[in-house]
Amino acid sequence: EVQLVESGGGLVKPGGSLRLSCAASGFTFSDVWMNWVRQGPGKGLEWVGRIRRSVDGGTTEYAAPVKGRFTISRDDSNTMVYLQMNSLKAEDTAVYYCVTDFSRAYFGSWGQGTLVTVSS
Amino acid sequence: EIVLTQSPDTLSLSPGERATLSCRASQSIDNTYLAWYQQKPGQAPRLLIYSAYNRATGIPDRFSGSGSGTDFTLTISIVEPEDFAVYYCQQFGGSPPSFTFGPGTKVEIK
Numbered sequence: 410e411v412q413l414v415e416s417g418g419g420l421v422k423p424g425g426s427l428r429l430s431c432a433a434s435g436f437t438f439s440d441v442w443m444n445w446v447r448q449g450p451g452k453g454l455e456w457v458g459r460i461r462r463s464v465d466g467g468t469t470e471y472a473a474p475v476k477g478r479f480t481i482s483r484d485d486s487n488t489m490v491y492l493q494m495n496s497l498k499a500e501d502t503a504v505y506y507c508v509t510d511f512s513r514a515y516f517g518s519w520g521q522g523t524l525v526t527v528s529s
Numbered sequence: 530e531i532v533l534t535q536s537p538d539t540l541s542l543s544p545g546e547r548a549t550l551s552c553r554a555s556q557s558i559d560n561t562y563l564a565w566y567q568q569k570p571g572q573a574p575r576l577l578i579y580s581a582y583n584r585a586t587g588i589p590d591r592f593s594g595s596g597s598g599t600d601f602t603l604t605i606s607i608v609e610p611e612d613f614a615v616y617y618c619q620q621f622g623g624s625p626p627s628f629t630f631g632p633g634t635k636v637e638i639k
Contacts, residue, residue, distance in 0.1 A: 454566075454574065454617055456628035470625060506573055512580075514621035515564045516628075519573035 411435040411518040413507045418523030421497055429492040429523060431507030436518075438488035439463060442510035445481060445492045447503035448522070455503075457481075459510065460490065474500075497527045531555055533618055533631035541639040548605040550634045552618035557598045562621040565594055565603045568633075569614045577616075578603060605636075613638050 417429040431443070442465075445457040458471035460481045469481050480493040490507060504522040511517035532555040542548055552563070561581040566574040576585040578594035581601055591606045605612055618631040 453632050454619070454630040456630070470627075472627065511576060511585075514562045514628075515576060515579045515619070516566070516574070517576060517585075519575070522573060 411509065413509070413518060413520030415505065415507050415520045415523035418505065418525045420526045420528065422529050423498060423527055425497050425527070426493070426495045427497065427525060429494070429505055429507075429525070431490045431492075431520060433488045433490065433507075433509075436509070439485040442513065443481075443483060443490045444508040444510060444516060445490075446506045446508050446516060446519075447501075447525075448506070449500075449503045452503075457492070457505070494525070497525075499527050501525065502527045530627060531558065531620055531622060531629055533620060533629055535616075535618060535631040535634045537634060538632075539635045539637060541637050542608050543639045544608055544610050546608050548603075548608050548612070548636055550603040550616055550636075552596075552601040552603070552631050554599045554601075554620060558601075558620045559622050561597055563594075563596070563601050564619045565592075566617045566619060567612075567614045568617065574617065608636070610638075612636060 412434045414432045421427050442461050444459040447455050458481050460469045478496045483490045504524050506522045507520040509517040534553050536551045563581045565578040568574040577588050582594040593604045595602050615633045615635045617633045621628050
């Protein structure tokens with residue numbers, strides 16, 4: 410069974426940094442592209458970014474609102490994916506989900522999410 | 530960037546009725562890269578339909594998707610009590626590639 414467990418959320422001041430972690434199990438992690446998707450309080454879903462498999466170069470893509478501020482990385486040996494968030498803004502307040510890729514165009518399995526609150 | 534709109538905002542139904550949810554794109558979606566997700570309160574979304582009409586693993590056949598180009602539909606043939614939730618459509622495309630979601634349709638008990 411696929412399991413994705415996010416951690417690292419919390420309260421941070423505007424301009425601050427936070428690193429989210431996602432522990433993956435139940436599948437061959439190194440074979441899967443991984444995504445982060447967020448959901449603001451009472452709001453809809455927003456794709457944050459994704460990282461390809463290491464064999465595909467481990468390259469990343471980001472949504473425009475976070476490009477240059479957020480960085481996704483992966484550790485295949487420990488089946489972990491990370492989201493480093495810098496220069497945080499109030500509008501980054503959201504539940505952040507770790508999500509597996511499905512057919513390169515969709516989102517397969519989701520974690521339970523971790524809440525990030527950016528407030529002074 | 531392709532913008533998705535969903536209608537209606539809220540659909541009030543009784544169990545046993547048919548649900549028809551609409552998703553419209555601001556421009557044609559290539560290769561029918563269109564999916565539907567279900568989200569219940571306090572839970573993560575779940576993939577229901579991909580490539581416009583393919584059901585994901587384990588999804589009951591009362592859920593069906595249709596459409597192409599800019600207009601897509603999710604149909605629940607007979608709404609069950611566990612189907613009351615928010616439904617999002619999602620598209621993939623563009624250069625550089627990007628994902629966008631619609632604002633969601635809430636299916637509530639009448």
